[in-house]
Amino acid sequence: MSDERSNSNLKQGVKGIFSSTFWQLVVVYTALVVLISFSLFWKYTLHFELFAVVIAVIGAMALYHSEDDEKEKLDKHLHYMLLALGILIVLTFRMIPYLNGNTIPLGYDAGIYKYGIESFSAQGFGVDDWVKSAMSPGFLYLLVPLLKMGVSSEFILTWAFIFFGVLLGVSIYFAGKAYFGNRTAVIALLLYAVSAIQFKVFTYMYYKNVIALAFLFFALYFLKRNEDFRASVFSGAHSVHKQRVSVVSAHPPALKRDGNDNSYSESGGAGKWESESKSGEGTERLKGWNFYRFFFIVFGVLVGIMHLPTFFIFGVAYVLFIFYNRKNFGKKFVDGALILGLTLLLYVGFWNEAILPLIKPVAESFVEPGTAPGTFISFFVYQFSTLYILPFAILGFAHLLWQRKFDMLFFLTLVTGIIVYFQFFFFNRFIIHLDVFLIVLAASAFSLMIANSKKLGIAILVLMLVSSGYVAFQDSVNAKPLITxxxxxxxxxxxxxxxxxxxxxxxxxxxxxxxxxxxxxxxxxxxxxxxxxxxxxxxxxxxxxxxxxxxxxxxxxxxxxxxxxxxxxxxxxxxxxxxxxxxxxxxxxxxxxxx
Known part of the structure; x- marks a missing residue:
């Protein structure tokens, strides 16, 4: 007995040491990030990427047994205020470059998008081959109707793009809510809103990237809701079955003759009727289609026809997910096959230009990594541009790993991280995807920290949001078109x-x-x-x-x-x-x- 008590005290003591060390390091790290954001400290002075890893590892040990069950619910009014604030920040930062009278779209690709949309509107599938290669069918099918309805291409390239930036933030919120809860969802939206990397994506006008990521997060939301729906129906049916057993045991049914035959049935078996009706209804609903499953497939297809690189990581992550989580494998496999089949069908007219040219460079990138980076910042620059979330994103990923929560978000982060780190095809462009996945994981870590130490967790979160928000605001004010x-x-x-x-x-x-x-x-x-x-x-x-x-x-x-x-x-x-x-x-x- 004394040995068990000693072991317990030892474990508590070790955990206390890890917890104390973690919070002290986080406070120091936060102070440095604040100084860096206001140009009071040079970010390349220290190996912050190593500092972040150390914090994440110690934090994972300190919070290993912690669960963010959100017992202390976020006040409803505060929740909606923070949600509105996040959307407002996303909207404001993207509007600022156009509030000084500028009407020229940002980004190098603006002219290409304008030409592609207008030429496809006028010529349909008779456009130049390079247009089909550069523009996905989903992009053209979505935006060309706006042009035909009288919306100008300039509006599509400015205010409509701002709308899709907001839509991505909203989709991150819904996915975060489905996977982690309300608090994580709101934090994820706020982190996205002040992200300098995501604002850079906006200034590069990576239109297809932004829309495809929004669709991907909505697909994740409906996938998770479908899983939760199935679990709740099975759980409800099992609960009612247990009720029936207890009712039948307490009140044995009387036997009575049915009609003129010699068979007998149970009378007084109310528990039996309730069990059969509810569990039968749940089983029938699970056999067929439901709202969540249908929209998971819809948004999966939308990802595919909008942006093939995003669809690639979505597909690889989904394959890993269904093979690891083999429950209901058949239905999941059918859903994936439908998504792939419908996507390929909707690429009719674009096959030769949009799909076939990608096969060779993608294959070569696995043999000779680093040969096809894509246009965006390097991974080195990225690490030092995301100091406000870096240790917390690693902590969030480590927590998923150690808690064995191998869901789609885990596999998406894993697949994208491998592509970026080992420099496979378009590895710089996949930093955009990695960043939004890490934002959600960082939000989950912040939520976990708040559950562990409310005041200190909130203080650190606010300081990080302000620091990143200041940098993103400066970028927004200084954003200019590439042409005079x-x-x-x-x-x-x-x-x-x-x-x-x-x-x-x-x-x-x-x-x-x-x-x-x-x-x-x-x-x-x-x-x-x-x-x-x-x-x-x-x-x-x-x-x-x-x-x-x-x-x-x-x-x-x-x-x-x-x-x-x-x-x-x-x-x-x-x-x-x-x-x-x-x-x-x-x-x-x-x-x-x-x-």
């Missing part, structure tokens, strides 16, 4: 002042999407679009050439009789074969004269 208004106005003038069959060359790739979208002329740009006939080496020669003969030789690959112009914008470009044709301020359009 005078350059864009000059591009718009091309449509009125240049021959209809003319081609417009672009001296820099940063102007390419804008010239394509707003000039209404064939666009020749380095490595982009179907009009380009030069290799990168040819472009290098062209940019550096002062020779008339060399320039004429390079230009000979383009059809004679069609006038060629070059938009140089505010860049410096000197070539004897080109002379100024139009200008607007410091932006210039040059005409080719060496026929």
């Amino acid at each position: 208004e005078e350059s864009l106005n000059l591009i718009k003038m091309i449509n009125l002042n240049v021959e209809g069959d003319a081609r417009i060359m672009v001296v820099s790739s940063e102007y390419s999407p804008w010239v394509l979208a707003y000039s209404n002329r064939g666009t020749i740009a380095p490595g982009l679009f179907e009009e380009n006939k030069w290799t990168q080496a040819d472009w290098e020669k062209f940019w550096n050439s002062n020779s008339t003969d060399e320039t004429k030789s390079l230009m000979s690959v383009y059809p004679k009789g069609e006038q060629v112009y070059i938009f140089v914008g505010t860049k410096s470009f000197n070539n004897p074969c080109f002379s100024e044709f139009l200008s607007n301020g410091s932006s210039k359009l040059l005409r080719y004269n060496c026929e």
Whole structure:
């Protein structure tokens, strides 16, 4: 007896040491993050990624047996106030770049999206092959009807995109609520709202990414609700069955003859009737379809037709999930097969351009990691841009691991983390996905900390939200379009002042999407679009050439009789074969004269 008591005291003592150490380290870490956010401390001074791992490991040990059962319920009014606050912050940060009169969409891809939506609206499946490659069917099927209803492409690229950013926040809230509870859901929304990484996604205008992630989180929500629904029906049927047994045992049924035959039935068996009716009803509902299962499949398909990389990690995570959680494997397998089949069906007309070209680079990336990063920040930069959630996200993941809660959120984080860390295909772009999954896990860790120590947990959460919010606010204030208004106005003038069959060359790739979208002329740009006939080496020669003969030789690959112009914008470009044709301020359009 004394030995057991000694062991218990020892365990409590060790846990107390871990708990005390964890909170002390978290306080120090939080203070440093606050200083970094206000530029009072250089974030690259310390190995914060190692600091975060140490905090997470010690925290996992300290909170190993803790359960965030939310016994202390979040006040209903406070809950809705925080929900509204999160949505308001998401909305405000994304509106700020447009509140100063700016009407130019942010991001490099804005012009490509504009051209793709407008050309698909006018030509349908007859659009250029590269449009089908760059635009998913779901993206076009969703936004082209808006254009046909009279909504301008500029509105779609600004305010509609802001709406989808808010929708992603709402979907994160619902998924967090389904998997962890109200407190985690609200915290996850607030963390997303102040995320500098997610605001950067907005400034890059990764439209398909944002919509697909919103659909993915709604799919997670309906998947979890379907699982909970099935569990509750089985639990209810089992409970009623136990009631029936106790009723029958206490009141043995009388036997009476049914009609004129010689069979007998139980009378007075109220428990029997209740059990059969309720459990039978539950079983019938489980055999067929229900609301949650149907919408899980719907949103799974929407993910697929919106963005294939997002669909890839969704599919891999779902396969791992159903093979690990084999209960109701048949139904889960059917659901996955339906999602895949319907997605492929809706890619009819896009197969050759959108799916087949991805197979080779994806396969090669597993053989030669690091060869296809995608355009976004590096993992190194990401680590130091998410210090406000890093240790807590690792803690949330470790808690799932140690509690053996291997759900879809766990597998999505695992799969995406492996792709990013080992640098498989588009690994930089998958940082976007990893970030939102880590946001939810960090929210679960914050909720766990609040359950363990309410005042200190809330204080740390508030400081982290303020720190990240300040950085995101500064980014929002400083966000500017990639093209100046005078350059864009000059591009718009091309449509009125240049021959209809003319081609417009672009001296820099940063102007390419804008010239394509707003000039209404064939666009020749380095490595982009179907009009380009030069290799990168040819472009290098062209940019550096002062020779008339060399320039004429390079230009000979383009059809004679069609006038060629070059938009140089505010860049410096000197070539004897080109002379100024139009200008607007410091932006210039040059005409080719060496026929």
